[in-house]
Amino acid sequence: MVIAGIGHTAFGRLPGRDTVSMNVEACRKALEDAGIEKGVVDGLFVKVPTSRFESMYGQKVAEAMRLQPRVGGVWDQGGATNCSTIGFACMSIAAGLCDVAIVALADNPKTGTRAAYERAGGDDAAYGWFGVHAGYAMIAQRHMGEFGTQAEQLGAIAVAARTHGANNPHAALRLPLTIDKYMESPWIVEPLRRDDICLVSDGAAAVVIMSEARARELKVAAPVPILGFGQGHTSWDVPQRPVMTTTAAKVSAQTAYRMAGIGPADIDVAQIYDCYTIAALMTLEDYGFCKKGDGGKFVEGGNIQLGGRLPINTSGGLLSETGMPGLQMVMEGVRQMRGTSHNQVKGAKKCIVSNQGGVMTTHSTLILGV
Amino acid sequence: MEAFPAPERTGLNSAYWDGLAEGRLMFQRCLACGHAWLPARAECPECLRAEWGWEEASGQGRLVSWVVYHVAFHDWFKARVPYNVATVELAEGPRLLSNIVGDAALRIDMPVVLAIEREEGVALARFRAG
Numbered sequence: 001m002v003i004a005g006i007g008h009t010a011f012g013r014l015p016g017r018d019t020v021s022m023n024v025e026a027c028r029k030a031l032e033d034a035g036i037e038k039g040v041v042d043g044l045f046v047k048v049p050t051s052r053f054e055s056m057y058g059q060k061v062a063e064a065m066r067l068q069p070r071v072g073g074v075w076d077q078g079g080a081t082n083c084s085t086i087g088f089a090c091m092s093i094a095a096g097l098c099d100v101a102i103v104a105l106a107d108n109p110k111t112g113t114r115a116a117y118e119r120a121g122g123d124d125a126a127y128g129w130f131g132v133h134a135g136y137a138m139i140a141q142r143h144m145g146e147f148g149t150q151a152e153q154l155g156a157i158a159v160a161a162r163t164h165g166a167n168n169p170h171a172a173l174r175l176p177l178t179i180d181k182y183m184e185s186p187w188i189v190e191p192l193r194r195d196d197i198c199l200v201s202d203g204a205a206a207v208v209i210m211s212e213a214r215a216r217e218l219k220v221a222a223p224v225p226i227l228g229f230g231q232g233h234t235s236w237d238v239p240q241r242p243v244m245t246t247t248a249a250k251v252s253a254q255t256a257y258r259m260a261g262i263g264p265a266d267i268d269v270a271q272i273y274d275c276y277t278i279a280a281l282m283t284l285e286d287y288g289f290c291k292k293g294d295g296g297k298f299v300e301g302g303n304i305q306l307g308g309r310l311p312i313n314t315s316g317g318l319l320s321e322t323g324m325p326g327l328q329m330v331m332e333g334v335r336q337m338r339g340t341s342h343n344q345v346k347g348a349k350k351c352i353v354s355n356q357g358g359v360m361t362t363h364s365t366l367i368l369g370v
Numbered sequence: 371m372e373a374f375p376a377p378e379r380t381g382l383n384s385a386y387w388d389g390l391a392e393g394r395l396m397f398q399r400c401l402a403c404g405h406a407w408l409p410a411r412a413e414c415p416e417c418l419r420a421e422w423g424w425e426e427a428s429g430q431g432r433l434v435s436w437v438v439y440h441v442a443f444h445d446w447f448k449a450r451v452p453y454n455v456a457t458v459e460l461a462e463g464p465r466l467l468s469n470i471v472g473d474a475a476l477r478i479d480m481p482v483v484l485a486i487e488r489e490e491g492v493a494l495a496r497f498r499a500g
Contacts, residue, residue: 123383123409124467125375126494129455130443138457142435145478190438190452239457239465244435 001090002215002223003368004100005034005208006331011322012172014202015111019049022106022204023061030102030206036218041208043092043101044069045085048076050325051109061104071098078357079273079325080231081105083364086330087229089209099214105327106204114200133197133276135238135359137189140278142244144191146293151191153296154277155182157312158195158319160304161274165316168342172201173320196277198318205327207334224337227262227350228367230255238359245293248363249286249354256352256365257288264288267367268348269336270310271329273356274317283354284312287365306343314343326355333368372445374490383410385424390493395427395484397464408464429484430461431497436476458482458497466495474499 007029009022023046031038044067046058054060058074071092075081082105089101143149162177177195185195215223232248232255235241257263264287272287274280281295289310290298298304304312315321315332322328333351335341353366379387386409389396398414399406401423405416413420436456442448454476459465470476471485476499483500486493 123377124455125444126377126489126492127455127467127469127496128439128442128444128447128450128453129467130447134437134439134455137437138435138455141437142478145435187438187440187452190440239434239467 001093001209001226002212002220003207003226003330003334004036004210004215004220004223005030005032006205006334007031007033008205008328008331009203011170011201011203011324013110014108017108017202019051019106019108019204020060020064022108022202023104023206024064026106026204026206027065027102027104030208034208034220036100036208036220038065038067040100040218041067041102042069043071043089043098045072045089045101045103046074047081047085047105047325048074049107050078051107051112051114069098071101077233077362077364079275080355080357080362080364082326082330083229083353083355083366084231086207086209086226086366087231087364090226090229093209093211099210101209102206103209104204104206105324107324108202110200110202112202132359133189133192136276136278137192138238139244139282139360140191143278143282146245147296149281149296151183152179153299154196154281155179156299157274157277157280157304158182160299161313161317161319163305164314164343165320168315168321171316171321172199173316192276192278198275199320199323201323203322203324205324205331207327207330222338224334224368225370226366227369228256228258228260230259230365232363234361236358236361245282247282247286247360249283249356249365252363252365253287253352256367260367260369262350262367267310267350267352269314269345269351270312271314271317271333271351271353272312273326273329273354274313274319275356279356279360280312282360283356287352287354306345311343311345314341314345325357329353329355330366333366337368337370374446375444376490376492382412386410387493389424389426390486390495393486395429395486395495396424397427397460397462398422399425406463408466425462427460427462427484430500431458431482433470433476433478433480433482434459434465435478436470456497469496470498471496472498
């Protein structure tokens with residue numbers, strides 16, 4: 001299977017745009033990028049907008065594009081949805097359920113509604129437990145206590161994303177960050193600072209999936225092979241996880257590596273879901289780039305910046321390009337494999353992409369390669 | 371000003387909140403497999419059976435992790451920042467969210483003991499350094 005085309009809207013503030021409209025724009029651009037006509041599309045896999053849940057949303061998007069998909073619908077794994085739906089699309093094509101699939105996502109929490117992001121406290125609200133930040137902060141504190149992870153090491157992830165994002169004309173936040181400025185950034189929920197937390201952005205993205213043979217028939221210009229994918233999921237509530245500092249990223253990556261027949265040493269560039277710096281740091285550990293607990297040391301000294309040992313989030317990720325949950329990481333993986341990134345890793349042949357949702361609750365992985 | 375976000379009582383969890391009001395921290399234990407858990411649920415999450423009973427916790431636990439809110443996400447807590455919210459694991463196994471009271475410096479895995487406090491007439495399962 002290959003990713004035949006990618007497309008996206010502007011990122012940031014898109015006032016007045018509804019998510020169906022944004023999805024249509026992203027799908028049109030992805031079809032243009034693949035150089036194919038809408039008529040060949042017979043699979044439509046959509047992530048339900050996090051900003052507003054609505055029933056049978058996938059068919060609303062299909063209607064807006066006058067599509068009658070043989071396979072369609074919405075999936076909800078939060079931010080993990082996209083790499084997962086790409087996997088579901090690959091399996092559907094392999095099983096003959098469809099031939100050419102679009103995977104799409106649109107969200108407008110910046111200018112629309114973000115009510116769904118404000119997690120209900122439930123009975124724990126009586127103790128002052130609100131919002132998603134605190135779940136990540138709870139995990140970060142445990143990681144710092146168990147392994148000695150330092151604030152500056154979380155900061156190195158934010159600095160890398162912001163440095164890369166500053167070079168990306170599509171990035172919503174193109175303001176480079178230094179470690180000193182990071183350390184001055186105010187606490188939100190300690191041990192997390194403002195600059196540990198991703199952007200809130202409107203925007204949409206879409207990718208086109210088909211077999212390599214179909215891509216040849218349709219004369220797709222720059223198909224990027226999908227080498228492997230995987231998923232893993234854990235409990236909804238952070239306190240209920242027996243181990244807080246290892247995530248479902250581990251099993252997800254193992255599945256994807258096995259399918260691809262490669263390991264972490266073969267990866268040249270990585271797009272690691274960075275809704276919070278701690279999520280990226282732990283994913284690097286769980287993906288096997290270093291030992292559990294050594295993530296802090298791994299990200300130091302420019303190791304994860306362009307020119308370093310493993311450049312990550314070369315378009316700026318969620319911390320700088322757009323807070324959109326997930327597909328921007330896939331699209332940047334495709335650009336790296338095509339050699340067209342604004343922060344191109346020279347000679348990169350293998351890229352791993354992570355997506356995750358909730359509070360490290362759901363996870364999915366994609367390995368792209370040339 | 372938003373009101374205190376009092377816990378919602380249900381048929382399932384009323385024994386938990388009644389217990390705290392009477393000075394006891396209760397948890398559920400499966401009569402079939404012995405697994406112990408919180409928060410209240412109708413089936414044992416281990417063996418999935420629905421035969422269970424309430425037991426009183428010793429009040430001993432350990433601090434799994436904690437956070438400090440510097441921003442309030444609800445009016446009721448605006449005057450309280452910075453305040454902590456902690457994950458506590460009871461000696462019997464169940465875990466719950468709580469607050470750690472007192473001035474002791476916090477560290478992961480430190481022992482803590484139950485220190486029930488009332489807020490707006492609701493008894494809450496807080497803890498202090500043990």
